Amino acid sequence: MRTVSDSELPESVWESEHFRLHPLSEGVYAAIATEMGAAFSNAGLIDMGERTLVYDAFENPQPAEDLLEASIQLTGRKPTTVIISHCHPDHWGGLQVFADCSILATSATRQAMLPIAKEMEQEQRDPSGLEKDLQATEARLAAETDPRQRQALEISVHRQRNNLLTLQSIKPTLPNQTSDGKIVFHGTARSVELIPTGKGHTESNCILQLPKERIAFIGDLGFFQQQPFMPYGFSPEWIALLNNLANGKAKTFVPGHGPLGRKADLLLEAQYIQAMENMIQQVIQRGGTAKDALRETLPPPFDAWQKIGHRYDANVRSSFKRQSQHTD
Ligand SMILES: [Zn+2]
Numbered sequence: 001m002r003t004v005s006d007s008e009l010p011e012s013v014w015e016s017e018h019f020r021l022h023p024l025s026e027g028v029y030a031a032i033a034t035e036m037g038a039a040f041s042n043a044g045l046i047d048m049g050e051r052t053l054v055y056d057a058f059e060n061p062q063p064a065e066d067l068l069e070a071s072i073q074l075t076g077r078k079p080t081t082v083i084i085s086h087c088h089p090d091h092w093g094g095l096q097v098f099a100d101c102s103i104l105a106t107s108a109t110r111q112a113m114l115p116i117a118k119e120m121e122q123e124q125r126d127p128s129g130l131e132k133d134l135q136a137t138e139a140r141l142a143a144e145t146d147p148r149q150r151q152a153l154e155i156s157v158h159r160q161r162n163n164l165l166t167l168q169s170i171k172p173t174l175p176n177q178t179s180d181g182k183i184v185f186h187g188t189a190r191s192v193e194l195i196p197t198g199k200g201h202t203e204s205n206c207i208l209q210l211p212k213e214r215i216a217f218i219g220d221l222g223f224f225q226q227q228p229f230m231p232y233g234f235s236p237e238w239i240a241l242l243n244n245l246a247n248g249k250a251k252t253f254v255p256g257h258g259p260l261g262r263k264a265d266l267l268l269e270a271q272y273i274q275a276m277e278n279m280i281q282q283v284i285q286r287g288g289t290a291k292d293a294l295r296e297t298l299p300p301p302f303d304a305w306q307k308i309g310h311r312y313d314a315n316v317r318s319s320f321k322r323q324s325q326h327t328d
Contacts, residue, residue: 009260014070018063021045021070022260025213027189029074030254031067035155038162039063041090041256044208044217047075048187054079055208055217056256057095059159060166064094081185083194084175085219085256086205087112088232089120095173104183105175106196108204117172124167134160156310197221199234200241201256207245214251221245222255224265227302227311228273229257231318235273242270272302280319290320 009032012020018037021029027047033039044055045067052075057064071079082098084105085091092113095103105113123130137160141153183194193209201220208217221241223229228238245253246263253261275298283293293316297303305312 014074016063016066016070018058018060018066019043021074024215024252024254024260025210027075028210028213028215029070030217030260031070032259033058033063033257036158037063038166040159041220042254042258043067043091044254045071045074045079046192046208046210047189048185048192049189050187051081052077052079053185053192053208054082054098054101056085056091056219057082057093057098059090059093060162061094061097061169062166064097067094068097083206083208084109084113085207085217086202087116088202088220089113089116091219091256092173093170096171099171099173102177103173103175104177104179104194106180106204106206107178108180109202109206110175110178112203113174117174120170120172124170127164127167130160130164130167134164152310197241199237201228201238202232203234205241209250211249214249215254216245216248216250216252217254218245218256220256222253222258222261222266223269224253224255224258224261225305226258227305227315228269229311230273230276230315233273235277235319239270239273242266242273246270268301272298272305275299275302276315276319277323280316280323284320284323290317293320 010022012022014021018039019031019033021031023029029045031043031045033042038060040059041056043058046053052071054067068078079098080101082101082103087109137153137156141150141157144150144153180196185192190210190212194206195209196206205219205221207219246266251262253266255261279296279298280293283296294313
């Protein structure tokens with residue numbers, strides 16, 4: 001099986017500095033974040049025939065404004081329903097743009113968003129913590145010589161700077177409707193299914209499936225061609241979900257991060273999570289520390305992924321902590 005390369009992405013039909021909209025079927029668009037925009041995660045735009053649905057709302061209001069504009073231009077109307085895949089704020093920081101919509105999430109996701117929204121308001125009152133984080137990343141960039149690490153750090157600096165610039169413009173907005181069961185939206189053009197999947201990347205995640213078009217928007221259950229972010233995850237459940245999705249009917253998957261993917265991308269991601277857990281288990285079994293684990297290398301192709309960004313460290317440390325507690 002092969003993974004999808006960028007050259008295989010359907011050509012974008014609408015672009016902003018924050019994302020590109022790729023048509024997956026007539027009226028179904030994947031919004032794939034650009035590296036140096038302010039979206040920082042992918043989203044979806046779906047024309048139901050008589051109304052328009054959005055899946056996830058980016059990290060900031062500006063890309064969400066662009067998605068609203070794209071909705072008007074491509075579907076002839078504003079969205080009326082927004083679905084939030086999970087609680088991480090890079091998927092709902094722009095939600096205020098859709099405040100007049102039905103905003104749906106699972107009850108656990110909404111619950112987990114409450115303290116994050118409070119934290120955002122606290123940061124608006126006192127941004128010194130964010131400023132310190134930015135200075136630390138800038139210092140790491142200044143000292144780094146490896147070109148790939150520098151590239152990852154440049155993206156982090158850009159993201160942290162942007163978040164400080166836009167901080168005061170964000171009005172943390174929460175889902176106004178929750179559901180813990182499947183919902184089927186019936187439109188004149190198509191039907192789509194909102195499916196809560198339980199534990200995986202976080203405590204609660206939900207995906208959007210288009211059965212007829214064989215497309216699934218999977219939020220952060222999917223990180224393609226890059227390391228998944230595991231600190232808030234439940235590895236066995238996540239791996240099982242990825243395998244189930246790969247064995248299901250959908251053929252095209254829109255991840256929360258990275259390009260569009262196929263079943264092979266899901267399986268590769270499941271293998272990464274397992275390889276990470278196995279590596280940590282081996283380090284613990286021979287009496288090693290988290291620092292020892294950080295010096296380890298994952299087998300190919302994951303060794304190439306781990307060089308990029310801070311996620312490797314975060315994954316190693318969180319898995320080490322979790323597994324050490326288990327063996328105590
Ligand atoms: Zn996430």
